[in-house]
Amino acid sequence: MADAHRASPPASLEGQVALVTGGGKGIGRAIALDLAARGVRVVVTGRDERALGETIGELSHGGGQGRHLAGDVRDPAHLAAAVARATHTWGRLDVVVANAGITATTPMGAPDAAARARAILETNLLGAYFTFDAAVAAMRGPGRLIAMSSVLGKFGASGQSAYGASKAGLHGLVRALAVELAPRGITCNAICPGWVATDMARARIDQLAAESGKTSDAMQADAERAVPIGRFIEAEEIAAMVAFLCSPGAAAITGQALSVCGGVTNFAG
Secondary structure, three states: OOOHHHOOOOOOOOOOEEEEEOOOOHHHHHHHHHHHHOOOEEEEEEOOHHHHHHHHHHHHHOOOOEEEEEOOOOOHHHHHHHHHHHHHHHOOOOEEEEOOOOOOOOOOOOOOHHHHHHHHHHHHHHHHHHHHHHHHOOOOOOEEEEEEOOHHHOOOOOOOHHHHHHHHHHHHHHHHHHHHHHHHOEEEEEEEEOOEOOHHHHHHHHHHHHHHOOOHHHHHHHHHHOOOOOOOEOHHHHHHHHHHHOOHHHOOOOOOEEEEOOOOOOOOO
């Protein structure tokens, strides 16, 4: 029998159980739908119960199995309840995707920067920590922990100090957990998207356009030209990376911050 540190999930993802935070919209919804299409039973969490219900409705319409639970990742009690929803319903937990996150500009010296920074750090970094902490006790191993980081965890951007710090902090988190959990056959990695075609990205484009005096379409075109492949990433492409990290072929990948960015981190590691 293989040692625990060499163990990997079954060749198919069929029958596994996943928890996806921030699963009501954008990347989280794409991840939940992709995993469900591969036979994974999924619990999605988030603050918007209606959006979560829509994810589960779409997932079920495609033949998948899912449950949802509304709440905030800053609340450890909510995350414990989400883990319990998975284990009480299906008896196991194999995959955890800490995807929930928020963004806002936090220029130094701005009157409300401290409050915004606190919300970002607590949601993006502590939320992922609390998610993994709640899940690990329920995971029998082998398993997969995946944190949704960003290319801004690898290089800086003006006004994004709190967001960048929260995402860079995830890299330290997955590196430490990769070592800690390796004996149990649990891998831990971060995914670093660049611009992804989501509502959150569109809102950021609109904000940048307003600040620069450009139209949103012009700002979108500028942003796309800055990506070597010439376009934004699709949420489904991030979901495909999650699925790969859950596969047997990724059993030796752990403690990494993997960019899916169209080439914008060529010189950022």
